[in-house]
Amino acid sequence: MSLLLVEHLSIRYAGAHRVRDLSFSVAPGEAVGLVGESGSGKTQTALALLGLLPASAAVTGSVRLEGKELLGAGEGVLDALRARRIAMVFQDPMQALNPYLRVGPQLLHIVRRHRIGEPGDAVERVRDMLGRVGLPDPGRQYRAYPHELSGGMRQRVMIAAALIAEPALLVADEPTTALDVTVQAQILELLASVRGDTALLLITHDLGVIAGRCERMLVIRSGELVESGATRDVFAAPRNEYTARLIAAAPRLDAAAAPATGTHDEVLSVVGARVRYSSRRQGGLEAVRGVDLSVGSGEAVAVVGESGSGKSSLVRAVLGLVPLASGRVIFCGEEIAGAVQTRARRLRRDLQLVFQDPVGSLDPQMRVATLVGEPLTVHEPAMSAAARRDAVERTLARVGLGAHYLHRFPHQLSGGEAQRVAIARALIVGPRVLVCDEAVSALDGTIRAQILSLLRDEQREHGLSIVFITHDLAVVRGFCQRVLVMYLGALAELADNSALFGAPRHPYTRALLDAVPVPDPAAPGGRATIRGEVASALTPPTGCAFHPRCPHAREVCRAEVPTPRQVGDSRVACHLAEDI
Amino acid sequence: MSRRTGLRGRLAGNRTVVFCLAVLGLVAAVAVFGPWLSRNDYLSTNFDLVLDGPTWAGGHIFGTDQLGRDLFVRTMLGIRVTIAVALVASAVSLVIGVFYGMVAGYARGWLDAVMMRFVDTLYAMPFIFLVILLMVAFGRNFLLIFVAIGAINWLDMARIVRGQTLSLREKEFVEAARVTGVPAPRIMLRHIAPNLIGVVVVYLTLTIPQAILVESFLSFLGLGVQEPQTSLGALVHDGVNQMEGAPHLLLIPAVLLAAILLLFNFLGDALRDVFDARQEP
Numbered sequence: 001m002s003l004l005l006v007e008h009l010s011i012r013y014a015g016a017h018r019v020r021d022l023s024f025s026v027a028p029g030e031a032v033g034l035v036g037e038s039g040s041g042k043t044q045t046a047l048a049l050l051g052l053l054p055a056s057a058a059v060t061g062s063v064r065l066e067g068k069e070l071l072g073a074g075e076g077v078l079d080a081l082r083a084r085r086i087a088m089v090f091q092d093p094m095q096a097l098n099p100y101l102r103v104g105p106q107l108l109h110i111v112r113r114h115r116i117g118e119p120g121d122a123v124e125r126v127r128d129m130l131g132r133v134g135l136p137d138p139g140r141q142y143r144a145y146p147h148e149l150s151g152g153m154r155q156r157v158m159i160a161a162a163l164i165a166e167p168a169l170l171v172a173d174e175p176t177t178a179l180d181v182t183v184q185a186q187i188l189e190l191l192a193s194v195r196g197d198t199a200l201l202l203i204t205h206d207l208g209v210i211a212g213r214c215e216r217m218l219v220i221r222s223g224e225l226v227e228s229g230a231t232r233d234v235f236a237a238p239r240n241e242y243t244a245r246l247i248a249a250a251p252r253l254d255a256a257a258a259p260a261t262g263t264h265d266e267v268l269s270v271v272g273a274r275v276r277y278s279s280r281r282q283g284g285l286e287a288v289r290g291v292d293l294s295v296g297s298g299e300a301v302a303v304v305g306e307s308g309s310g311k312s313s314l315v316r317a318v319l320g321l322v323p324l325a326s327g328r329v330i331f332c333g334e335e336i337a338g339a340v341q342t343r344a345r346r347l348r349r350d351l352q353l354v355f356q357d358p359v360g361s362l363d364p365q366m367r368v369a370t371l372v373g374e375p376l377t378v379h380e381p382a383m384s385a386a387a388r389r390d391a392v393e394r395t396l397a398r399v400g401l402g403a404h405y406l407h408r409f410p411h412q413l414s415g416g417e418a419q420r421v422a423i424a425r426a427l428i429v430g431p432r433v434l435v436c437d438e439a440v441s442a443l444d445g446t447i448r449a450q451i452l453s454l455l456r457d458e459q460r461e462h463g464l465s466i467v468f469i470t471h472d473l474a475v476v477r478g479f480c481q482r483v484l485v486m487y488l489g490a491l492a493e494l495a496d497n498s499a500l501f502g503a504p505r506h507p508y509t510r511a512l513l514d515a516v517p518v519p520d521p522a523a524p525g526g527r528a529t530i531r532g533e534v535a536s537a538l539t540p541p542t543g544c545a546f547h548p549r550c551p552h553a554r555e556v557c558r559a560e561v562p563t564p565r566q567v568g569d570s571r572v573a574c575h576l577a578e579d580i
Numbered sequence: 581m582s583r584r585t586g587l588r589g590r591l592a593g594n595r596t597v598v599f600c601l602a603v604l605g606l607v608a609a610v611a612v613f614g615p616w617l618s619r620n621d622y623l624s625t626n627f628d629l630v631l632d633g634p635t636w637a638g639g640h641i642f643g644t645d646q647l648g649r650d651l652f653v654r655t656m657l658g659i660r661v662t663i664a665v666a667l668v669a670s671a672v673s674l675v676i677g678v679f680y681g682m683v684a685g686y687a688r689g690w691l692d693a694v695m696m697r698f699v700d701t702l703y704a705m706p707f708i709f710l711v712i713l714l715m716v717a718f719g720r721n722f723l724l725i726f727v728a729i730g731a732i733n734w735l736d737m738a739r740i741v742r743g744q745t746l747s748l749r750e751k752e753f754v755e756a757a758r759v760t761g762v763p764a765p766r767i768m769l770r771h772i773a774p775n776l777i778g779v780v781v782v783y784l785t786l787t788i789p790q791a792i793l794v795e796s797f798l799s800f801l802g803l804g805v806q807e808p809q810t811s812l813g814a815l816v817h818d819g820v821n822q823m824e825g826a827p828h829l830l831l832i833p834a835v836l837l838a839a840i841l842l843l844f845n846f847l848g849d850a851l852r853d854v855f856d857a858r859q860e861p
Contacts (some may be wrong), residue, residue, distance in 0.1 A: 143842065302737070321758065321759065340759060341758070342763075348760070348761030349761065351759070352759065352760065353755075353756065353759040361752040361753050361755075362756075363753045363757075363770075363774075364699055364753075364856075365774035365856070365857045365858075366770075366774075368858075373763075374757070374762060374770075375760045378760065378761050378766070409858065409860055411857075411858045412861075420754070425756070425760070429760075
């Protein structure tokens with residue numbers, strides 16, 4: 001008998017279907033993946049399972065857990081089932097935890113509320129659970145507030161909270177999307193190892209996450225189930241055309257390397273860049289500690305690292321958004337420095353930026369026509385309104401948007417359309433260098449592939465140089481010619497695409513590569529070969545900043561800071577690059 | 581289906597806004613032109629008709645007060661003052677407060693510190709003391725009420741706008757504009773200001789009733805509107821004293837005052853939606 005049986009589930013808001021006639025089941029102890037792009041109704045489905053949909057949702061069909069009907073069940077019935085029989089882990093652990101309560105008491109509340117075990121053992125039970133999910137010092141973290149923990153640690157606490165009552169079914173909605181790739185690998189491993197007999201419904205947009213973790217998978221699109229089956233079979237021979245497209249669009253490490261394009265005419269170079277932030281309470285911290293980088297004309301250079309690696313600070317300093325503590329930025333042979341307001345107008349034209357969140361980087365009160373035209377208004381004030389309109393239409397066409405988008409507001413665009421508008425806004429003044437700060441990370445797989453091919457065309461046809469900040473090495477493989485891997489504000493490895501993916505020299509690069517989830521059930525990747533998370537830049541470790549997490553660390557790594565040197569085809573900052 | 585789009589379309593498409601503006605316009609028109617059409621004026625007393633109830637036939641449609649003056653004309657006079665106070669208070673906090681707060685919040689650093697300490701200093705002055713100071717300097721003058729109310733009203737607005745600007749300037753779309761090379765004045769005018777409107781309008785609708793109440797309070801203390809001039813606040817105060825014998829003296833101005841305040845509140849609530857492009861489907 002199946003543990004969870006969903007039959008003909010439909011969810012409507014104001015008459016519009018978000019989920020339509022969805023039927024599936026989960027057997028006891030089974031791990032099932034639910035894959036869908038944004039707007040596919042996967043989160044709505046999860047909320048329906050727990051009875052958490054708002055009153056405005058019209059729900060029909062049937063959801064049965066261990067034979068008990070959940071749809072339309074009273075709060076009392078649901079309350080008895082939640083946590084004890086069915087539990088949920090959300091995407092953002094910061095929002096799911098109460099910021100004013102210490103972690104331990106929050107979990108203790110669940111134990112007491114549901115009368116789990118002997119009342120006298122409650123505290124011990126919580127400590128034990130925190131230890132099982134891998135908190136290094138459960139006694140101390142029991143008394144910590146959520147903000148004192150890192151993102152990965154908070155998600156571990158959420159998992160502890162979900163599993164503490166040993167439920168029959170755990171629903172995890174994008175549990176690792178907000179986390180770094182190495183942390184993601186650790187959390188996924190934890191979910192697999194700690195859940196025991198609990199069945200898992202893993203909801204995600206990332207096929208790589210499903211590939212290695214779930215026996216069966218379901219693919220939904222616009223609220224309808226388009227494919228279901230054993231994960232292995234679906235990946236090997238998808239029956240549905242949409243599933244096939246999803247699998248094809250997922251970036252893979254074993255894809256062909258990005259073809260070498262561009263010339264070696266240096267457009268932009270950074271020498272010994274340092275960025276410092278000072279804070280009155282905590283003293284200063286050095287976010288970027290002496291990084292060199294050069295970008296050729298028509299070349300795409302990736303800057304890769306986990307959060308806290310200083311990759312964003314580096315490019316923000318290049319753009320003049322944060323001050324450079326020392327070092328030089330040279331653009332077309334000319335030294336540029338100082339804040340963006342003080343730079344020559346021509347420079348501000350030549351360096352443009354595209355952000356991660358496309359909707360957030362567009363003014364919500366402006367129409368597309370004004371948004372895309374604004375850089376022209378500023379840089380070419382003499383241009384006539386008609387000519388500007390013409391240029392806007394041409395640029396929109398370049399990014400694949402028709403003239404009917406001109407009068408839309410940002411909230412009327414989808415994520416992919418909004419990112420195209422943001423790119424059009426950057427391209428309209430004809431920049432030499434485009435900085436993409438996680439510009440495709442928030443986009444769905446199929447949309448991401450489209451945006452990347454759009455950027456590739458710009459690179460090839462207009463000789464645009466691209467600085468591509470990302471945490472996702474799989475995307476880098478097919479897109480960038482050169483890769484800079486940063487760790488805690490310093491260079492870890494700098495190499496050409498083929499060298500970096502073919503023969504990674506730095507242990508951190510290897511760990512990043514191991515952690516990338518691969519959409520292939522036979523070789524799923526996503527292995528956590530390093531533990532823990534990036535150290536705080538406030539208190540950087542001695543010697544090599546990576547040594548506390550490095551599996552190869554020796555005495556010399558603890559004592560001496562490695563200087564970058566040439567090993568093979570790579571520039572590596574590691575004492576042991578030749579030996580490992 | 582044709583959709584109304586753009587600011588004008590949203591304005592015309594919002595029934596609450598149209599209704600509130602129409603009624604407020606009507607009230608203002610009656611207040612301005614009504615007294616001219618009436619046979620009575622606000623000064624003349626008639627001791628034969630003291631505290632008379634509202635009648636059509638007698639010509640005093642709102643009745644008369646304790647001195648036999650026509651309440652209709654006096655109420656209209658009061659509405660004029662009340663609406664004028666509301667408009668001046670909102671205009672001052674809109675023009676000075678929004679501009680001041682936006683500049684301070686966008687500039688940050690020392691300029692922000694200096695500007696906001698100036699606001700704190702004005703805040704620290706006791707309001708009544710400020711009014712008396714003004715009166716000593718300029719003599720007793722009806723206009724001083726507007727100056728006094730204006731002088732305090734923009735302070736709150738400046739603080740609120742500054743706080744909002746501080747958070748807006750960290751938004752990605754502002755950073756995007758800076759990288760693109762958009763100069764600071766244009767960023768403030770085109771990117772910050774339109775995104776402030778929601779807060780500003782809501783705060784204005786709180787300011788207007790507050791200003792109206794402050795005016796009544798000043799008039800009550802003898803520092804505001806002086807007899808025989810009057811305002812709705814002063815009329816309500818007079819009405820309270822005659823509540824038992826002649827309730828119309830309290831009820832008519834009180835109901836009108838409440839109705840005007842409600843209209844302003846509804847208007848503000850609806851305007852917030854109208855000014856936000858995100859409300860467009």
